[in-house]
Amino acid sequence: xxxxxxxxxxxxxxxxxxxxxxxxxxxxxxxxxxxxxxxxxxxxxxxxxxxxxxxxxxxxxxxxxxxxxxxxxxxxxxxxxxxxxxxxxxxxxxxxxxxxxxxxxxxxxxxxxxxxxxxxxxxxxxxxxxxxxxxxxxxxxxxxxxxxxxxxxxxxxxxxxxxxxxxxxxxxxxxxxxxxxxxxxxxxxxxxxxxxxxxxxxxxxxxxxxxxxxxxxxxxxxxxxxxxxxxxxxxxxxxxxxxxxxxxxxxxxxxxxxxxxxxxxxxxxxxxxxxxxxxxxxxxxxxxxxxxxxxxxxxxxxxxxxxxxxxxxxxxxxxxxxxxxxxxxxxxxxxxxxxxxxxxxxxxxxxxxxxxxxx
Numbered sequence: 156x157x158x159x160x161x162x163x164x165x166x167x168x169x170x171x172x173x174x175x176x177x178x179x180x181x182x183x184x185x186x187x188x189x190x191x192x193x194x195x196x197x198x199x200x201x202x203x204x205x206x207x208x209x210x211x212x213x214x215x216x217x218x219x220x221x222x223x224x225x226x227x228x229x230x231x232x233x234x235x236x237x238x239x240x241x242x243x244x245x246x247x248x249x250x251x252x253x254x255x256x257x258x259x260x261x262x263x264x265x266x267x268x269x270x271x272x273x274x275x276x277x278x279x280x281x282x283x284x285x286x287x288x289x290x291x292x293x294x295x296x297x298x299x300x301x302x303x304x305x306x307x308x309x310x311x312x313x314x315x316x317x318x319x320x321x322x323x324x325x326x327x328x329x330x331x332x333x334x335x336x337x338x339x340x341x342x343x344x345x346x347x348x349x350x351x352x353x354x355x356x357x358x359x360x361x362x363x364x365x366x367x368x369x370x371x372x373x374x375x376x377x378x379x380x381x382x383x384x385x386x387x388x389x390x391x392x393x394x395x396x397x398x399x400x401x402x403x404x405x406x407x408x409x410x411x412x413x414x415x416x417x418x419x420x421x422x423x424x425x426x427x428x429x430x431x432x433x434x435x436x437x438x439x440x441x442x443x444x445x446x447x448x449x450x451x452x453x454x455x456x457x458x459x460x461x462x463x464x465x466x467x468x469x470x471x472x473x474x475x476x477x478x479x480x481x482x483x484x485x486x487x488x489x490x491x492x493x494x495x496x497x498x499x500x501x502x503x504x505x506x507x508x509x510x511x512x513x514x
Contacts, residue, residue, distance in 0.1 A: 187381035189506035191411025198363045200224030205419030207478035217278030224359030226287040229299035230260045232487045234479035241479035257305040272488035285359035289324030329355040333436030345429040356438035371444035376405035386499040394492040395471040397454035422475040
């Protein structure tokens with residue numbers, strides 16, 4: 156084989172591997188069911204890139220979302236479409252790299268609202284937010300989280316905001332549900348830590364939706380794997396989304412009327428990298444069981460460059476949610492491909508239950 160042909164062969168092999176990396180089988184994955192869910196008290200949460208995505212979804216759909224729980228993330232559209240700003244201004248700001256101030260963020264929100272690409276910011280006024288930062292987090296540092304809090308303080312009453320800081324905590328989801336969590340100060344995969352009795356899922360849900368019934372000792376509902384392809388408008392890989400997502404459905408929610416909470420995992424926390432560790436161990440399902448709450452876990456997959464069958468260059472090797480524009484210049488608005496996909500999933504969950512004979 157000549158050198159040019161060998162180069163082409165290596166390129167094609169690389170493209171094939173890029174398309175397969177993190178793939179999840181979907182040929183026999185069922186559709187997300189219509190469950191007659193209520194979106195009247197829709198809440199969202201996320202950690203790291205998922206925290207940024209939760210903020211984006213909350214701001215873009217402020218007329219719909221009533222609360223957000225944010226772990227280790229910063230203000231809306233912080234990166235303004237730049238990976239450099241994402242890595243510096245929005246994670247570890249230092250000399251020459253400052254996190255956007257509240258006025259700058261508000262100006263961006265107003266600009267997008269005036270353009271009709273997000274809901275009017277007045278929709279944020281009745282929201283509640285729960286924000287967490289770990290003192291040992293060197294991935295998304297405290298000044299970035301403070302910038303998010305400054306933004307929220309400009310648009311929300313003080314009692315709507317709850318800030319929790321644990322001095323020894325690393326960059327992770329804080330959970331009491333995972334059977335083999337990392338130590339509190341750890342910032343390593345699967346990014347699920349145990350910090351004493353801190354139950355981030357329970358605390359944020361209680362603040363966002365009100366008093367909760369006690370958590371179940373063991374979730375008795377059903378973790379549904381579902382096909383994400385009908386919600387993406389193109390092959391999911393075009394948006395660095397996985398073919399398969401998850402939804403936790405308590406038995407009582409099969410009869411309709413349950414509220415919905417959306418959870419956005421962080422980088423390197425999708426099924427492609429850690430299996431079901433996050434959806435089973437983040438700690439939401441135990442609270443969902445006893446509080447008539449459906450938990451939606453949309454999934455991202457890694458992608459490095461081109462993928463088989465795609466002419467788009469998308470660089471997302473760690474399987475992060477798009478919070479800097481890797482897949483879409485409209486990533487932080489209602490027009491963003493990932494936000495549109497999650498919104499469509501919610502519409503499906505809220506669709507009326509099928510007639511009883513079919514059920």
